[in-house]
Amino acid sequence: MKINQIGNYNIQAYKQQQNKADQPVKGGSAPSDKVEISSRAKEMQEVSRLENDRQVKVDALKEQVQSGNYTIQAGSIAKSLKQFYHGE
Structure with missing residues (x-):
């Protein structure tokens, strides 16, 4: 069995496309x-x-918080957590 032209054929097409992209556009800006x-x-x-x-x-x-007047309501937080995790 004979295999001819082993290699990537798409490389040539890629290089040609790349060269077209590098050339300036005729008649105006890119x-x-x-x-x-x-x-x-x-x-x-x-x-x-x-x-x-x-x-x-x-x-x-x-x-x-900055003035020191913020108080944590532990009972309210615990109740909310219990409702969230237990669906009560």
């Missing part, structure tokens, strides 16, 4: 990439009212 963001995505990027409410709560808690 094409550029373009990204479009949908209106739904833009809405999602905007700061929501819920996020503002959360930030107000976080700022209030930070102030309480």
